[in-house]
Each structure stands twice: as structure tokens, then as C-alpha cells.
Amino acid sequence: MRPEDYVRAEAAALGFTACGFAAAVPIGRGAFLDGWLSAGLHGDMHFLARHPERRLTVAGILPRARTVISLAYPYAPPPPPPLDWRRTLRGRIAAYARGADYHAAIEERLQALERVLARLFPDAATRRYVDTGAVLEREWGVRSGLGWFGKNTMLLGTRAGSWFFLAELVTEAALAPDAASGEHCGRCTRCLDACPTSALRDGRIMDARRCIAYLTIEHRGAIPPHLRPGLGPWIFGCDVCQEVCPWNAPPPATRAPDADGLFPFLPDLLQLDRSAFQRRFADTSLARARRRGLLRNVAVVLGNTGNPAAVPALRFALGDREALVRGHAAWALGAIGGAEAREALAARDAREPDPSVRGEIAAARSAAAGEAGTSSVRATAAPTTPADGRRTL
Ligand code: B12
Ligand code: SF4
Ligand code: SF4
Structure with missing residues (x-):
């Protein structure tokens, strides 16, 4: 058996659904990456802008690298439960983040595949990567024939779609490269049309500052008010x-x-103190947002429900130890409106010490005052119905 086929078979036995090989030559995407970074489209993900040239070659990782082995590890999204999130006060988690953090599971399998390579090529050093290194994983995925770079900027394949993680083994072993796969987006623009915050631009360009994944996971500060709905x-x-x-x-x-895995009940999350947050989320991908980031997001989504039943939980969050959480809870109360929300905002206004939260409270009070006397339920949330009419919620 050719070593390439042997490695592929071992990768499949370990649960990788695709495995491809690319020559470890420098990546000619410097102009794209520079343009993206200098336009500031990475927001405050400063790790991406630090030594970007390091992302364009694997020589810095392993000077005598000959091959990059790209691997796809699948995750299977369950059908979203048919529930009304506004009425039931639930918020949604991306499918990849359900359950235990994926990095450890993939790392273990990468180590096993590394041992396979060591048996085949005892003198060849290897390095393993999943997600966190200075490696342009999708670029290597394209070069290894795993799929193409879609208009949504995901790596996707005709058989696998895009519900998979990427991982790599960079090795000094010389393995025969695979042909890059063709591009199959054609005239489709569904992802561009459906993106709720218009983060995707023509030309396979993402403005990460607008992407909900960035705003809810990577971004540390206040979510810009115009993007919250x-x-x-x-x-x-x-x-x-x-x-x-x-x-x-x-x-x-x-x-x-999986209602609880994909759609947790939000008022419970606003009750989590630091140790309860650790107990519930330390081993999951949600830990990356940290308590203050997750509770900030929860407050915004409760505001987006427009449901007065969320007011008691938001009133409680107005007393949170984190100014970031208090400020977003204030915004949410302003978005919901109604007498109870107005009263909660006024009470907090009288004793709020943080100037940024006082600014949020002032804006929320004027939003809620504009609502006085009208129905307090507002349709603030963007539709999440896919363009083909399939309802997901
Ligand atoms: C930063 C980051 C983000 C940022 C920015 C995303 C982005 N589009 O750049 C944010 C927080 C928004 C994000 C979101 C998500 N992410 Co993310 N993210 C990363 C990370 C850590 C770096 C990506 C990066 O360098 N971006 C900078 C841009 C400029 O680089 P790039 O997207 O890789 O694109 C380059 C190449 O693909 C190349 N290219 C290749 N072919 C072509 C073709 C053409 C025509 C062009 C123009 C360019 C091009 O050009 C680019 C520049 O070199 C990678 C892991 C890694 N180390 O690569 C995971 C990664 C890309 N993310 C992943 C996932 C799963 C997600 C989410 C689905 C999570 C979620 N459900 O919320 C979303 C998807 C959002 C989306 N539509 O992309 C997976 C993607 C798997 C896949 N099948 O593609 C990765 C690979 C992590 C992993 N190991 O599995 N992510
Ligand atoms: S939705 Fe359409 S345009 Fe977007 S990535 Fe998929 S096939 Fe390409
Ligand atoms: S906001 Fe959502 S739909 Fe838009 S690019 Fe980000 S992940 Fe995709």
C-alpha cells in the first residue's frame, strides 16, 4: 500500500472524514491577508495581525517541512428543536460548541496519527495543529483537496458540506500532494443574503467586526448597539x-x-456566578467567551426576544458585578420597554457608579420612554429563517 493510502486509512479509522496532502511551499496569499488586515476587518483579534508573514509559510514551524496533511473532523448538528425562542426565553449556541470542547478530542487523534507517521518515516519530525496555531487552516485544506473556499469563507466539500473542523500535521516526510478541488458555489448567494449582520462581502471577504461569531466569542468589549438586534x-x-x-x-x-444543548434557558444563565459558570462551561468551547462575555450576549438576546417575561432576569443582571453585563442588561430593558422595565432602569440609574453603564441606562430610558403607552413587545430580532424557507426556529 502507498504510504499516502495507508495514512488516509489510519486517519479514517481515527474518525477523520477527509485527509489530504499538500506540498509545504509558501502560500501566495500575502496580498489578500495584508489587505484584509489593513482594512481592520479582523476587529480586535490582534493575534491575527501579529507577524502575519508567519501564517504564509510553515517553514517557521518546521524548517524542513515537506508536506502539510490536512484533516477534517466532523460534527453533526442536530435539528434545532421547534421552539419559539422569544416566547420561551431561550438563546441559541452554534452546533460546533455543543458538548465538550473539540480541541482535546482532535488533539488525541492527531497524536495517534503522528505515531503512525513516526512508524512510516522514523526520521521525519512532525508538528500538529488544530485551530490555535499561526496556520491558515482553510488555505491548507483547499490545497490538500478537501474542498473549496466558499462565499461564506468556510471550507466546504461536495460530500461533507462544511460541518467539520480542520486540523493539520506538518511533516518532514515527502508525501504525494493531492489536486486542489474545484469551486462549486457558482451563482449561489444564499449565505450572503442570509447573514443577519451583513458580515459577508463579495469576493469571499468577511468583515469579522460584523460577524456574530466574532461579536459573541472573540470580541471582549461592548457589542456596538446597531449590531445587537x-x-x-x-x-x-x-x-x-x-x-x-x-x-x-x-x-x-x-x-x-437537543433543546438544552442548543437552546439553553437564558434567565438561568444570568444567575451564574463565577464558580457556577466554571462548573457548567469550563470544559466546553463556551469558556472562551468568559462569564462576562457570555452574560453580555445573553442580555442582548433577551432584549431581542421583546418579551416582558425577561424583565425580572434583566433587572437582576442590572446588579451584576461586571459593568459590561449591567450595560447590556440596560440596553435589553430599553429594547423590551414597558412600565416594569422603565422602573428597573430608573432605580439603577440612581445608584450606578460606572459612566459607561450610565450612558447605556440613559439611552435605554429614552428608548423605553418612546415606547410608553404602546405595546411593549417589539420585533427586534433579525430573521434566522434560511433563504430556502426551511424554518430553523
Ligand atoms: C479567526 C477565526 C475566526 C474569526 C474570523 C473568520 C474568518 N472568516 O476569517 C471568526 C471569529 C469570525 C470565526 C468564525 C467562525 N469560525 Co473560525 N477561525 C478562525 C481562525 C482561528 C483563523 C482564521 C483566519 O486566519 N482568518 C483570516 C482570514 C483572512 O483567513 P482565512 O479565513 O483562513 O482565509 C484565507 C484562506 O482561506 C485563503 N483562501 C483560500 N482559498 C481562497 C480562495 C479565494 C478566492 C480567496 C479570496 C481566498 C482564499 O485566503 C485567506 C487569506 O489567506 C481559524 C483557525 C485557523 N488557524 O485557521 C478558525 C476556523 C476558520 N473557524 C472555524 C469555524 C468552525 C468557525 C465558525 C463556523 C464557528 C461558529 N459556528 O460560530 C464561524 C464561521 C464564520 C465564517 N463564515 O467564517 C473552522 C472552519 C472549518 C471550515 N470547515 O471551514 C476553523 C478552521 C477552525 C478549525 N480548526 O476547525 N472564526
Ligand atoms: S451558500 Fe451558496 S454561495 Fe454560500 S458557500 Fe454555500 S454554495 Fe457557496
Ligand atoms: S454572522 Fe453568522 S451568517 Fe454572518 S458570516 Fe458570521 S457566522 Fe456567517
Whole structure:
């Protein structure tokens, strides 16, 4: 058996659904990356702008690298449960983040595959990567024939769609490269049309500053007020531009929906103190947002429900130890409006010490005052119905 086929078979046995090889030559995407960074489209993900040239070659990682092995590790989104998130006060988590953090599971399998390579090529050093290194993983995925770079900027394949993680082994072993796959977006623009915050631009360009995944996971400060309604139900990550993609088959109805995993009850989350947050989320991807980031997102989504039943939980969050959480709770109360919300805002206004929160309270009070006397339920959330009419919520 050729070593390439042997490695592929071992990768499949470890649960990787695709495995491809690319020559470890420098990546000629410097102009694209420079343009993206100098336009500031990475927001405050400063790690991306630090030594960007390091992302364009794997020589810095392993000077005598000959091959990059790209691997796809699948995750299967269950069908979103048919519930009304506004009425039931639930918020949505991206499918990749359900359950235990994926990095450890993939790392273990990468180590096993590294041992396979060591048996085949005892003198060849290897390095393993999943997600966190200065490696342009999608670029290597394209070069290894795993799929193409879609208009939603995901790596996707005709068989696998895009519901998979990427991982790499960089090795000194010389393995025969695979041919890059063709591009199959054609004239489709579903992802661009469906993105709730218009983060995707023509030319396969993402303005990460507008992407819900960035705003809810990576961004540390206040979410710009004009983008908050666009979050709709998403409290962590976003799957809209994958759900609408015709290359992603809808989840089989036989797979059990997972209401608590995908749609937790939000008032409970606003009650989590630091240790309760650790107990519930330390081993999951949600830990990356940290308590203050997650509760900030929860407050925004409760505001997006427009549901007065959320007011008691938001009133409680107005007393949170984190100014960031208090400020977003104030915004949410302003978005919901009604006498109870106005009264909660006025009470907090009288004793709020933080100037940024006082600014949020002032804006929220004037939003809520504009509502006085009218129905307090507002349709603030952007639709999350895929462009093809399949309802996900
Ligand atoms: C930063 C980051 C983000 C940022 C920015 C995303 C972005 N589009 O750049 C944010 C927080 C928004 C994000 C969101 C998500 N992410 Co993310 N993210 C990353 C990370 C850490 C770096 C990506 C990066 O360098 N971006 C900078 C841009 C400029 O680089 P790039 O997107 O890789 O694009 C380059 C190449 O693909 C290349 N290219 C290749 N072919 C072509 C073709 C053409 C025509 C062009 C123009 C360019 C091009 O050009 C680019 C510049 O070199 C990677 C892991 C990694 N180390 O690569 C994961 C990664 C890309 N993310 C991943 C996932 C799963 C997600 C989410 C789905 C999570 C979620 N559900 O919320 C969303 C998807 C959002 C989306 N539509 O992309 C997976 C993607 C798997 C896949 N099948 O593509 C990765 C690979 C992590 C992993 N190991 O699995 N992410
Ligand atoms: S993940 Fe959501 S917000 Fe980000 S580009 Fe895709 S649809 Fe838009
Ligand atoms: S939704 Fe359409 S345009 Fe977007 S990535 Fe999928 S096939 Fe390409």
C-alpha cells in the first residue's frame, strides 16, 4: 500500500472524514491577508495581525517541512428543536460548541496519527495543529483537496458540506500532494443574503467586526448597539451561513433535537456566578467567551426576544458585578420597554457608579420612554429563517 493510502486509512479509522496532502511551499496569499488586515476587518483579534508573514509559510514551524496533511473532523448538528425562542426565553449556541470542547478530542487523534507517521518515516519530525496555531487552516485544506473556499469563507466539500473542523500535521516526510478541488458555489448567494449582520462581502471577504461569531466569542468589549438586534437568538457563535448552504444536507429528522444543548434557558444563565459558570462551561468551547462575555450576549438576546417575561432576569443582571453585563442588561430593558422595565432602569440609574453603564441606562430610558403607552413587545430580532424557507426556529 502507498504510504499516502495507508495514512488516509489510519486517519479514517481515527474518525477523520477527509485527509489530504499538500506540498509545504509558501502560500501566495500575502496580498489578500495584508489587505484584509489593513482594512481592520479582523476587529480586535490582534493575534491575527501579529507577524502575519508567519501564517504564509510553515517553514517557521518546521524548517524542513515537506508536506502539510490536512484533516477534517466532523460534527453533526442536530435539528434545532421547534421552539419559539422569544416566547420561551431561550438563546441559541452554534452546533460546533455543543458538548465538550473539540480541541482535546482532535488533539488525541492527531497524536495517534503522528505515531503512525513516526512508524512510516522514523526520521521525519512532525508538528500538529488544530485551530490555535499561526496556520491558515482553510488555505491548507483547499490545497490538500478537501474542498473549496466558499462565499461564506468556510471550507466546504461536495460530500461533507462544511460541518467539520480542520486540523493539520506538518511533516518532514515527502508525501504525494493531492489536486486542489474545484469551486462549486457558482451563482449561489444564499449565505450572503442570509447573514443577519451583513458580515459577508463579495469576493469571499468577511468583515469579522460584523460577524456574530466574532461579536459573541472573540470580541471582549461592548457589542456596538446597531449590531445587537442582528444577533437574533445567537448567544454563542452563529450557523446561519452554513445552514442555508445547499451543500450542507439538513440534519436527519432521526437525530434527536437537543433543546438544552442548543437552546439553553437564558434567565438561568444570568444567575451564574463565577464558580457556577466554571462548573457548567469550563470544559466546553463556551469558556472562551468568559462569564462576562457570555452574560453580555445573553442580555442582548433577551432584549431581542421583546418579551416582558425577561424583565425580572434583566433587572437582576442590572446588579451584576461586571459593568459590561449591567450595560447590556440596560440596553435589553430599553429594547423590551414597558412600565416594569422603565422602573428597573430608573432605580439603577440612581445608584450606578460606572459612566459607561450610565450612558447605556440613559439611552435605554429614552428608548423605553418612546415606547410608553404602546405595546411593549417589539420585533427586534433579525430573521434566522434560511433563504430556502426551511424554518430553523
Ligand atoms: C479567526 C477565526 C475566526 C474569526 C474570523 C473568520 C474568518 N472568516 O476569517 C471568526 C471569529 C469570525 C470565526 C468564525 C467562525 N469560525 Co473560525 N477561525 C478562525 C481562525 C482561528 C483563523 C482564521 C483566519 O486566519 N482568518 C483570516 C482570514 C483572512 O483567513 P482565512 O479565513 O483562513 O482565509 C484565507 C484562506 O482561506 C485563503 N483562501 C483560500 N482559498 C481562497 C480562495 C479565494 C478566492 C480567496 C479570496 C481566498 C482564499 O485566503 C485567506 C487569506 O489567506 C481559524 C483557525 C485557523 N488557524 O485557521 C478558525 C476556523 C476558520 N473557524 C472555524 C469555524 C468552525 C468557525 C465558525 C463556523 C464557528 C461558529 N459556528 O460560530 C464561524 C464561521 C464564520 C465564517 N463564515 O467564517 C473552522 C472552519 C472549518 C471550515 N470547515 O471551514 C476553523 C478552521 C477552525 C478549525 N480548526 O476547525 N472564526
Ligand atoms: S457566522 Fe453568522 S454572522 Fe458570521 S458570516 Fe456567517 S451568517 Fe454572518
Ligand atoms: S451558500 Fe451558496 S454561495 Fe454560500 S458557500 Fe454555500 S454554495 Fe457557496
